[in-house]
Amino acid sequence: MRTAYLALEAKRALRNPRFLMFTVVFPVVIFVIDVAAFGKGAVPDSNGVPYTSLLMVSLAAFGGFMAAMNTGARTAVERASGWQRQLRLTPLKPTGYLVAKGAVGTLVALPPIVLVSLVGVLVEGVHLSGGAWAQVVLGAWVATIPFAVLGLLVGQLATAETMQVFTSGLMIVLGFLGGILIPVQVFPSWLSHISMVLPSYWLSQIGQGALFGNDNLGKAILWLAAWTVVFAFLVVRRYQRDSARV
Amino acid sequence: MNEATRGTGYGQQGPGRAEVSAGAAVSLSGLRKHYGEVRAVDGVDLVIAPGEVVALLGPNGAGKSTTVDMLLGLSNPDSGEARIFGQTPRDAVAAGAVGAMLQEGSLLDDATVGETVAMIASLHRKPMPVAEALRRANVEDLSGRMCTKLSGGQKQRVRFAVALVCDPHLLVLDEPTSAMDVGTRREFWQSMKEFTEAGKTVLFATHYLDEAEEFADRVVLMRSGRIVADGSVAEVRSVVSGRTLTAQVSGATQSAMRTLPGVRGADVRGERVALDCADSDATIRALITTYPQAYDIEIKALGLEEAFLALTGDNEGGTR
Numbered sequence: 001m002r003t004a005y006l007a008l009e010a011k012r013a014l015r016n017p018r019f020l021m022f023t024v025v026f027p028v029v030i031f032v033i034d035v036a037a038f039g040k041g042a043v044p045d046s047n048g049v050p051y052t053s054l055l056m057v058s059l060a061a062f063g064g065f066m067a068a069m070n071t072g073a074r075t076a077v078e079r080a081s082g083w084q085r086q087l088r089l090t091p092l093k094p095t096g097y098l099v100a101k102g103a104v105g106t107l108v109a110l111p112p113i114v115l116v117s118l119v120g121v122l123v124e125g126v127h128l129s130g131g132a133w134a135q136v137v138l139g140a141w142v143a144t145i146p147f148a149v150l151g152l153l154v155g156q157l158a159t160a161e162t163m164q165v166f167t168s169g170l171m172i173v174l175g176f177l178g179g180i181l182i183p184v185q186v187f188p189s190w191l192s193h194i195s196m197v198l199p200s201y202w203l204s205q206i207g208q209g210a211l212f213g214n215d216n217l218g219k220a221i222l223w224l225a226a227w228t229v230v231f232a233f234l235v236v237r238r239y240q241r242d243s244a245r246v
Numbered sequence: 247m248n249e250a251t252r253g254t255g256y257g258q259q260g261p262g263r264a265e266v267s268a269g270a271a272v273s274l275s276g277l278r279k280h281y282g283e284v285r286a287v288d289g290v291d292l293v294i295a296p297g298e299v300v301a302l303l304g305p306n307g308a309g310k311s312t313t314v315d316m317l318l319g320l321s322n323p324d325s326g327e328a329r330i331f332g333q334t335p336r337d338a339v340a341a342g343a344v345g346a347m348l349q350e351g352s353l354l355d356d357a358t359v360g361e362t363v364a365m366i367a368s369l370h371r372k373p374m375p376v377a378e379a380l381r382r383a384n385v386e387d388l389s390g391r392m393c394t395k396l397s398g399g400q401k402q403r404v405r406f407a408v409a410l411v412c413d414p415h416l417l418v419l420d421e422p423t424s425a426m427d428v429g430t431r432r433e434f435w436q437s438m439k440e441f442t443e444a445g446k447t448v449l450f451a452t453h454y455l456d457e458a459e460e461f462a463d464r465v466v467l468m469r470s471g472r473i474v475a476d477g478s479v480a481e482v483r484s485v486v487s488g489r490t491l492t493a494q495v496s497g498a499t500q501s502a503m504r505t506l507p508g509v510r511g512a513d514v515r516g517e518r519v520a521l522d523c524a525d526s527d528a529t530i531r532a533l534i535t536t537y538p539q540a541y542d543i544e545i546k547a548l549g550l551e552e553a554f555l556a557l558t559g560d561n562e563g564g565t566r
Contacts, residue, residue: 004368012356081352086408088320089348090369091340 002100005092009104013071014111023070024112027063031055031116035124049211053128054183056120057207061140062180063112065147065203066171071105072151073158073167080160094239098152105148110141128210135210143206143224146199147174149231156238174200199227269332271296271416271447272317276326279312279471286312287323288471294449294464296331296415299442301458302451304468305558310451311349313468314420317449318346330416338416342370345414347405347422349451353393359404360389367411374413383407384437398425403434410441417441419450423457435461455550465550469558479550486548486556489526493533493543495519506532 013019034055042048078084087097117137120126128136150170158166175181177191178200184192195201202223205216272294279287287309294300304310315321317328319335330338338344354362363380367373380386383406388396396404402425409417423431431454438461442448452458458465458479465482467475475482488510494517495503503512508525523529526545533540548556 002368005365008357008361008365008368011361012354016356077355081355082348082350083352083354085320085348085350086366087369089318089339089344089346090366090412091342091371092369 010107013104013108023067027059027112027116028119031059052124053126053211056126057136058180060113060116061203061207064109064144067112068105068109068144068148069151071108072148073154073163075155076158076163077160102148105151106145109144113141132210136207139206143203146224146228152235153231180204273329277323278325279323285471296447297445299448299462300464301462302466308468309471342412344416345409345412346418347409349420355394359391363407363411366408370412373411379407379411399430416447459550467557474557483550483553486553488524490546491521491523491526493519493540495537495540
């Protein structure tokens with residue numbers, strides 16, 4: 001019976017026109033434009049990894065984490081409208097609701113990752129080994145889990161009106177500072193130290209590991225798992241407090 | 247339990263409550279909820295037997311919604327307890343024994359009517375078929391429509407389907423008809439009849455007295471967080487003694503009407519006279535003697551509305 005619930009939640013998330021625009025179309029368009037503008041040649045000191053490949057894994061990661069985060073953040077609307085109260089009148093437990101929403105957030109992160117990768121192969125001629133593709137698509141997808149949970153936290157903290165400000169702010173902090181939209185290498189060293197704490201930096205390392213070698217993979221997994229635990233702890237605490245207050 | 251009680255409600259507490267509430271659909275005992283200085287609910291005792299249709303009346307801020315929230319387990323009482331068919335609210339909700347239409351509950355803005363009801367159904371253990379819930383709420387034809395494209399009255403009916411789909415034994419409705427026009431309200435109560443005729447229990451909060459009068463077996467009146475009257479419509483009505491006498495009296499004046507025996511208050515508009523009588527028998531005798539040409543005379547018992555005003559009108563409690 002819960003699969004029917006999950007399916008309907010996923011359908012809602014995927015149907016949202018803003019979702020399609022900002023998290024599926026937007027990263028693909030930026031990818032194509034970026035390749036046209038900066039896609040010539042290879043990344044320095046990389047044994048000839050083309051810039052196009054780096055842009056592809058970066059924008060796949062960007063689309064993935066934005067989709068995951070936005071889905072969770074939209075729970076702010078359900079909270080404001082009283083729908084969460086209606087759900088409290090069903091056997092669905094608070095943790096069940098949060099897990100379902102987190103799962104849907106993670107699920108909808110897959111389309112942008114797949115789409116950017118497909119454009120990479122079919123349009124921009126990116127070549128990778130089978131294992132590298134698995135890491136770029138499936139690895140990056142799994143790595144969006146902390147962002148789905150972060151989105152839920154935003155959904156619990158923001159109101160329906162301020163949700164947009166929260167997600168835009170996080171997009172800038174995580175996208176730019178995390179080295180997804182611009183490479184960390186261009187930052188002064190103090191700033192790159194900050195960016196290496198952010199979950200988005202470690203998300204980008206998953207895809208980039210497939211291109212440049214997996215020296216950082218263990219560290220990336222640990223960081224992402226740690227962020228997932230921290231965000232989940234905050235979400236559950238916040239949700240319980242919110243329930244008690246209503 | 248059913249006699250009209252007027253006053254503070256103190257007399258309702260006592261050791262006998264637990265036995266009384268055994269087998270009850272709803273049992274609230276000593277329920278209290280304070281928000282800072284505001285005593286939103288200040289000692290509510292209420293037992294509803296299975297099959298009863300009970301209207302919860304009261305002015306804004308009387309504590310109706312807070313009481314409903316505690317009954318449903320959406321908020322915890324500061325003291326006292328709520329039971330639904332002997333279970334805690336949470337257990338009753340988990341068992342699908344109670345369905346509710348909340349006052350501010352809205353629908354999803356990115357799902358169709360059918361999907362919304364199906365989503366709630368998918369979470370319950372023994373739901374009725376979605377199509378059945380839609381039919382009973384009279385919204386079958388709206389199944390494929392997005393919830394954002396509904397009128398206020400249609401939204402309420404869809405929310406009724408959401409409340410029904412778990413196939414509950416108890417329905418709790420917080421101002422269910424507030425966004426409906428007269429025709430839709432009638433249809434809504436028609437669908438409700440199908441539910442109550444199956445022997446199910448309904449508790450509804452409303453500010454439409456005519457709805458309470460027409461559809462409830464029993465009326466519970468709240469003021470300042472307390473129950474001030476509880477009984478059948480006739481019983482609650484009788485709490486306010488006296489009758490209204492109306493007549494056409496030529497040459498009537500306000501002061502002359504007031505001096506008639508048995509009259510508490512008079513309203514004179516041209517020839518039309520409305521008298522609030524403590525003893526209408528004495529008044530009519532005097533009226534006929536003094537004004538033999540008086541005609542169109544009508545004497546009515548005070549309605550629920552007058553009872554409501556009399557019981558909830560004075561503000562010594564301060565409702566917020």
